Amino acid sequence: MNKLDDRDIRVALRKMVSTYKDAKVFDEYTTYSGKSRADLVAINGHVNAFEIKSDYDSLSRLENQVKEYDLNFERNCIVAGEKYIEKVSKVVPDHWGIILARRNRESRVSLNYKRVATLNPNLDFVSFAGLLESSKFRKIVLDDNFYEKSGLERGEVNSMFKYDLIAYLDSTLSQYQKSILKKVIRAKLKEE
Structure with missing residues (x-):
C-alpha cells in the first residue's frame, strides 16, 4: 500500500472542492467553540466541512471532531486513506460523506466517494x-x-x-x- 500523508490528500481535495459551483474554499476553519478545526471548508449553497485522516494520522480525536462538526457545519465529510477507510465508516454518522483517497496508477491522488454527505440533522x-x-x-x-x-x-x-x-x-x-x-x-x- 502506498501511504498518503495529509498534504497529498489536501492538495487533491482542495482541487476537487474548488470545482464546486460558486464555492469559496478555506483551510483550517475553526469551530465556534474553538475545540476543533476543519481541515477544509467549502462554502457555496451550504457550509461543507471536510476532515482528513491520512495514513499517518490517528483516529483518537475523531469522535469529538464528529460532535463539533455536527454542531457547526451543514454538511460533513471525512476523507481517509485506505488504512482507515473501514474504521472511519464505523465512527461517522450516516449523514456524513465518506471519501476514499488513494494513489492511482499514475501516482496521483484519486478521491472516490463511498458515501455522499446529506444535510446534517444535528446542526446547532x-x-x-x-x-x-x-x-x-x-x-x-x-x-x-x-x-x-x-x-x-x-x-x-x-x-x-x-x-x-x-x-x-x-x-x-x-x-x-x-x-x-x-x-x-x-x-x-x-x-x-
Whole structure:
C-alpha cells in the first residue's frame, strides 16, 4: 500500500472542492467553540466541512471532531486513506460523506466517494451563527431587521454579548426566520 500523508490528500481535495459551483474554499476553519478545526471548508449553497485522516494520522480525536462538526457545519465529510477507510465508516454518522483517497496508477491522488454527505440533522443554530465574527453578525441583525422580529430594540443588540444575542434570537425567531438568517450568515461567511 502506498501511504498518503495529509498534504497529498489536501492538495487533491482542495482541487476537487474548488470545482464546486460558486464555492469559496478555506483551510483550517475553526469551530465556534474553538475545540476543533476543519481541515477544509467549502462554502457555496451550504457550509461543507471536510476532515482528513491520512495514513499517518490517528483516529483518537475523531469522535469529538464528529460532535463539533455536527454542531457547526451543514454538511460533513471525512476523507481517509485506505488504512482507515473501514474504521472511519464505523465512527461517522450516516449523514456524513465518506471519501476514499488513494494513489492511482499514475501516482496521483484519486478521491472516490463511498458515501455522499446529506444535510446534517444535528446542526446547532447558535454554533452555526457563532462562526461569523461579532461585528458582522450584529450588522446582519440590525441591517436585515432580525432584531425587530425577535422583539429587541436597536440599542439592545449593541449592548449584548454575541453569544447572548445569538441565543436570544435562537429562542425567539421562528424556524423560517432562522433559515433566512442562516442563508444571510452563509453569504457573509463566504465573503471572509
